[in-house]
Amino acid sequence: MRNxxxxxxxxxxxxxxILYIPLLAVGILSFNAxxxxxxxxxxxxxxxxxxxxxxxxxxxxxxxLLVGVASTVIATVLGTLLALGLHRTPWPRWFRRGSDLAINxxxxxxxxxxxxxxxxxxxxxxxxxxxFKPGLVTLIVxxxxxQISFVTLVVSSRLATIxxxxxxxxxxxxxxxxxxxxxxxxxxxxxxxxxxALLAFTISLDDFVVSFFxxxxxxxxxxxxxxxxxxxGVTPEIHALSTIIVAGTMLAIxxxxxxxxxRDAKPTE
Amino acid sequence: xxxxxVVDGYLTTRPRLYGRGGLLIAGAFLWMGLFLFAPLGGLxxxxxxxxxxxxxxxxxxxxxxxxxxxxxxxxxxxxxxxTILWRSxxxxxxxxxxxxxxxxxxAFWIAAKRPAQRPLLLALVMVPSCVNLVIRTYAWQQxxxxxxxxxxxxxxxxxxxxxAALYPTVTAVYLGMVSCMLPFTVLPLYTSVERLxxxxxxxxxxxxxxxxxxxxxxxxxxxxPGLLAATILTFIPALGMFVISDMLGGAKFxxxxxxxxxxxxxxxxxxxxxMAGLFxxxxxLVALWGLRIVSEREAPHHGARR
Numbered sequence: 295m296r297n298x299x300x301x302x303x304x305x306x307x308x309x310x311x312i313l314y315i316p317l318l319a320v321g322i323l324s325f326n327a328x329x330x331x332x333x334x335x336x337x338x339x340x341x342x343x344x345x346x347x348x349x350x351x352x353x354x355x356x357x358x359l360l361v362g363v364a365s366t367v368i369a370t371v372l373g374t375l376l377a378l379g380l381h382r383t384p385w386p387r388w389f390r391r392g393s394d395l396a397i398n399x400x401x402x403x404x405x406x407x408x409x410x411x412x413x414x415x416x417x418x419x420x421x422x423x424x425x426f427k428p429g430l431v432t433l434i435v436x437x438x439x440x441q442i443s444f445v446t447l448v449v450s451s452r453l454a455t456i457x458x459x460x461x462x463x464x465x466x467x468x469x470x471x472x473x474x475x476x477x478x479x480x481x482x483x484x485x486x487x488x489x490x491a492l493l494a495f496t497i498s499l500d501d502f503v504v505s506f507f508x509x510x511x512x513x514x515x516x517x518x519x520x521x522x523x524x525x526x527g528v529t530p531e532i533h534a535l536s537t538i539i540v541a542g543t544m545l546a547i548x549x550x551x552x553x554x555x556x557r558d559a560k561p562t563e
Numbered sequence: 564x565x566x567x568x569v570v571d572g573y574l575t576t577r578p579r580l581y582g583r584g585g586l587l588i589a590g591a592f593l594w595m596g597l598f599l600f601a602p603l604g605g606l607x608x609x610x611x612x613x614x615x616x617x618x619x620x621x622x623x624x625x626x627x628x629x630x631x632x633x634x635x636x637x638x639x640x641x642x643x644x645x646t647i648l649w650r651s652x653x654x655x656x657x658x659x660x661x662x663x664x665x666x667x668x669x670a671f672w673i674a675a676k677r678p679a680q681r682p683l684l685l686a687l688v689m690v691p692s693c694v695n696l697v698i699r700t701y702a703w704q705q706x707x708x709x710x711x712x713x714x715x716x717x718x719x720x721x722x723x724x725x726x727a728a729l730y731p732t733v734t735a736v737y738l739g740m741v742s743c744m745l746p747f748t749v750l751p752l753y754t755s756v757e758r759l760x761x762x763x764x765x766x767x768x769x770x771x772x773x774x775x776x777x778x779x780x781x782x783x784x785x786x787x788p789g790l791l792a793a794t795i796l797t798f799i800p801a802l803g804m805f806v807i808s809d810m811l812g813g814a815k816f817x818x819x820x821x822x823x824x825x826x827x828x829x830x831x832x833x834x835x836x837x838m839a840g841l842f843x844x845x846x847x848l849v850a851l852w853g854l855r856i857v858s859e860r861e862a863p864h865h866g867a868r869r
Binding site for chain 1: 572579580586587590592594598599600602605606653665666668669671675685687688690691695696698699702703705706710711738742745799800803806822823827833837840843844848851856
């Protein structure tokens with residue numbers, strides 16, 4: 295690794311620049327006092343204050359949160375039970391293979407295909423149940439549908455690390471099945487369930503493509519709001535909102551990395 | 564039949580375990596069956612149905628959507644749809660190549676740093692991929708705006724007219740695509756580069772292999788698994804993209820993704836949209852299959868080491 299060609303380093307910096315420069319540009323523009331256009335008109339934090347009182351932005355933020363939490367709860371419960379049912383049952387090989395395929399399908403299918411499949415499903419279901427009209431319900435159901443797989447994959451990987459010996463030890467000490475599930479399996483599984491739920495929640499917050507197809511006129515999430523505002527003409531408040539989302543995303547990642555580093559540093563576990 | 568077995572130190576029977584397991588998995592599989600598997604199957608059927616008079620769907624089998632996608636409609640032949648399909652495949656291919664050309668040096672660059680710095684740099688590359696795609700694309704719009712440094716430079720060089728923005732252009736689409744996909748190219752490449760066996764590279768040099776042959780057989784062959792993973796992770800999402808082309812390419816720069824979105828949106832022709840979706844799935848599968856052949860061809864010569 296000692297003698298890399300000289301051009302490697304500048305090319306890498308170009309790559310990093312392509313990743314970061316646009317985000318930086320929006321960050322700078324969010325402090326620009328000019329209302330229309332990008333001419334620098336002095337430093338201001340007014341857009342952040344205006345953003346915090348903008349009803350459309352607040353409503354979209356609330357919807358994002360609501361859809362994220364509701365879909366995550368559904369997906370975490372269903373996904374965890376699915377992982378448990380698959381792992382702790384001696385299913386025949388063909389069933390196991392089929393289940394693996396089914397769980398991986400939403401992960402590898404392009405977003406837009408999932409989106410139109412869900413749109414079709416809701417159109418058919420709407421014939422019987424009016425709740426499936428485009429709106430918050432369809433957003434929640436759609437997000438939960440692709441989240442289940444991610445939760446199951448994360449919980450399964452955690453389940454695989456839990457040995458049988460503790461369960462058998464508990465059985466030897468006369469624990470009944472309920473006690474084994476609630477007091478032996480569940481506590482050990484908790485980190486996996488929480489990790490799966492967090493992953494599902496972030497995917498929901500981040501989703502644009504599926505939401506774009508299944509949402510209705512009065513259920514806008516933050517990514518949808520930004521997309522729509524590009525169409526209508528951008529206001530500096532959108533710069534401020536984007537900057538906050540970018541900063542929030544980065545802070546969240548740093549926090550997770552920091553917690554992981556701290557856990558790894560601990561001598562036990 | 565009722566053969567007993569011991570699970571968790573507990574005497575039970577297979578049917579009883581299946582009953583419990585079935586209950587546990589029923590919820591998720593019913594949910595996914597209703598909202599995902601059945602609709603995906605329905606989509607394949609929908610592709611061969613017809614648009615009804617008022618925008619609904621008429622379930623009459625016909626090849627019309629397929630022939631229409633290939634260019635023939637009631638007004639005769641036109642290249643418009645084929646151009647869109649070809650543009651999607653071409654854009655995904657070039658994006659993948661650009662990402663590999665940028666990502667490979669970056670992988671080496673990170674791997675050559677001190678061990679303590681590597682995770683940090685890798686995180687630096689991955690973090691933007693966690694930022695919402697719409698925001699990143701919108702950020703490109705702002706960066707390429709008419710009053711920003713990049714546009715000034717292009718204006719003073721006479722590349723664009725005075726006062727013009729740098730989007731919507733094809734270049735803008737490529738910039739957006741590369742910056743969107745690059746993290747997913749670097750990550751698998753880095754894992755391959757990090758595990759490189761440099762003694763093989765030195766052996767190639769000792770045997771007086773030229774620079775290219777050292778690279779091809781000493782380095783590239785070892786990185787094949789990472790290279791394939793990077794290609795898959797870049798090419799397939801690029802193929803289904805519609806946000807970046809929509810926001811940076813303008814109304815004339817349509818991809819399959821945009822075509823699908825139009826048919827399910829303003830055009831209200833779901834069967835035709837489903838046919839375009841079917842093309843997208845098939846193209847992805849063909850790409851996967853092609854890459855698998857490549858990896859199998861490479862495997863017998865170079866696979867023994869790992």
